[in-house]
Amino acid sequence: xxxxxxHFSADAKGYALYRPDYPAELFAFLAGxxxxxxxxxxxxxxxxxxxxxxxxxxxxxxxxxxxxxxxxHAVAHPAVSYRMxxxxxxxxxxxxxxxxxxAQAAHWFDLPLFYDEVKRVSRPGGVxxxxxxERLGVDPxxxxxxxxxxxxxxxxYWPPExxxxxxxYRDLPFPFQEERVPAFEMRVEWSLDQLxxxxxxxxxxxxxxxxxxxxxxxxxxxxxxTRWISNEGRKTIKWPLSLRLGRVAVA
Numbered sequence: 001x002x003x004x005x006x007h008f009s010a011d012a013k014g015y016a017l018y019r020p021d022y023p024a025e026l027f028a029f030l031a032g033x034x035x036x037x038x039x040x041x042x043x044x045x046x047x048x049x050x051x052x053x054x055x056x057x058x059x060x061x062x063x064x065x066x067x068x069x070x071x072x073h074a075v076a077h078p079a080v081s082y083r084m085x086x087x088x089x090x091x092x093x094x095x096x097x098x099x100x101x102x103a104q105a106a107h108w109f110d111l112p113l114f115y116d117e118v119k120r121v122s123r124p125g126g127v128x129x130x131x132x133x134e135r136l137g138v139d140p141x142x143x144x145x146x147x148x149x150x151x152x153x154x155x156x157y158w159p160p161e162x163x164x165x166x167x168x169y170r171d172l173p174f175p176f177q178e179e180r181v182p183a184f185e186m187r188v189e190w191s192l193d194q195l196x197x198x199x200x201x202x203x204x205x206x207x208x209x210x211x212x213x214x215x216x217x218x219x220x221x222x223x224x225x226t227r228w229i230s231n232e233g234r235k236t237i238k239w240p241l242s243l244r245l246g247r248v249a250v251a
Contacts, residue, residue, distance in 0.1 A: 006045070011241075017197060018194060018197035018198040018200065018201055019046070019047065019049065019201060019235070020133075020186045020187075020188045020198075020239065021049055021053075021186070021188070022049060022050055022053055022103065022131075022186060023184055023185065023186060023187075023241070024053065024056075025184065026131070026184050026241070026243070027050075027053040027054055027056060027057055028057065028182070029182065029184075030054070030057070030099060030101070030129055030245075031054075031057035031058070031099075033099075033127050033179070033245065034098050034099060034125070034126075034127060035125060035218075036098045036123065036125070037057055037058045037059060037098060038058065038059050038060065038098055039058065039059070039060050039061075039062065039096055039097050039098055039099075039119065040054045040057075040058040040060075040061045040062070040097065040098060040099040040100075040101065041061075041062050041064070041090060041092060041099070041100045042054060042061060042063045042064070042101045042102075042103070043064055043087050043090065043099045043100060043101070043102045043105070043107070043114070043201065044063070044064070044066070044087060044102055044105035044106075044109075044122075045063030045064060045065050045070070045071075045082065045103075046065060046070050046074070046103075046104075046105070047070060047073050047074050047075060047076065047220070048063050048074035048075040048077070048080060048082065049075070049103065050063075050101055051063035051074070051075075051077070051080045051082075051105040052075050052077045052080060052101070054080075054101065055077050055078075055079040055080050058079070058098070058099070059079070060079060060081070061079055061080045061081075062080075062081055062082075062083065062090075062092065063080055063081070063082045063083075064082070064083055064084070064085035064086075064087075064090055064091075065082070065084065065085075066084065066085070066086050066087070067084075068071045068084050071084055073154050074228060080248070087102075087109045087110070087113075087114045087117065088109070088110060088113035088114050088116070088117050089117065090117055090121060092121045092137055093121070094120050094121060095121070095122065095123050095124070096121055096123065096124055097121045097122050097123060098122075098125075098127070099127050099128075099129065100118050100121070100124055100126070100127070100128045100129070100131045101128075101130075101131075102129070102130045102131075102246070103130070103131055103132075104132050104133060104165075105133070105160070105174065106130045106164075106169070106172065107132070107161040107164035108167055108171075108198070111172075111173055112193075113247070115175060115176075118248055119195070119249070122248040122249050123249070124249045125227070125247070125249065126247070126248040126249055127245060127246070127247060127248065128176055128245070128246050128248050129243060129244070129245045130169060130172070130174070130243070130244045130245075130246070131169070131184075131187055131226075131241055131242060131243040132164070132165045132168065132169050132241070132242050133165075133239040133240065133241050133242070134156065134165065134166065134168055134215060134239065134242065135147070135150060135166075135223070135239075136237050136238065136239050136243060137239075138235050138236070138237055138238075139235065140208065141227040141229075142227055142228070142235070145223050145224055145227065146220075146224075149199075149216070149220050151215050153208070153220075154202070154205065154208060154216065156203040157204040157205075157207035157208045157209075157211065158204045158207075159203060159204075162203075162204075168240075168242030169242050169244050170242070171242065174246060176246025176247060176248055177246055177247040178192075178244065178245065178246045179245045179247065181243045181245050183241075184241040184243060185238055185239065185240055185241060186238065186239040186241055187236060187238050187239075188236075188237050189233055189234045189235070189236055189237075190235065190237050191233050191234050192221070192224060192228050192233070194216060194226065195224075195235075195237065196220075196221055196224075197240065199217060199220065200217060204239055205217065214240050232248070
């Protein structure tokens with residue numbers, strides 16, 4: 001296993017509770033790119049969000065993650081099996097996988113080694129899909145406060161790999177026959193408590209706490225409370241989702 005940069009295992013429970021779900025339309029689109037729907041591999045599955053979405057369209061889904069704690073908090077599904085494995089060493093049989101997916105994690109990989117593994121396990125006609133979601137949007141009153149927090153408070157504490165996400169994976173090396181894809185968006189209705197739980201899962205928040213021995217979230221919450229005006233106490237949170245999709249092996 002290559003060096004594994006683990007920014008999330010320490011709060012695997014929070015990650016499972018406070019990360020938004022991917023849209024059902026995304027998984028339907030991915031399934032529509034394939035003739036076979038026998039096996040999908042969700043690499044760096046985390047809490048299994050993407051794996052469970054894929055399970056609606058594939059006979060079997062294998063979700064792998066290098067973190068045992070993430071696997072322990074993964075959502076159970078009868079069509080999904082979870083295992084601990086590195087991205088570049090899945091343990092899957094050669095030429096056995098119809099679809100490989102990586103949700104919000106490819107920027108942490110040793111990409112050349114991972115891509116070699118994708119080529120090894122993919123069937124003829126197989127597809128690789130990588131996606132990430134960028135900065136969230138709430139409303140004109142809230143968004144500037146979050147942007148200031150992201151850029152000016154946490155800026156020095158984001159890992160360098162974050163640049164790939166900020167660019168929507170557009171500059172990520174991708175040596176496959178690429179297909180055009182539609183736009184997708186993640187959307188949830190959340191309370192301020194839920195939004196703060198999401199912020200607590202950010203790697204830069206953890207790095208800030210470790211470096212300064214202080215928590216940046218109470219001050220953020222205080223500023224957000226002054227503008228969190230909602231009759232039901234919830235607001236619509238949106239994330240633009242960026243997708244790269246490629247044919248691994250031509251049928």
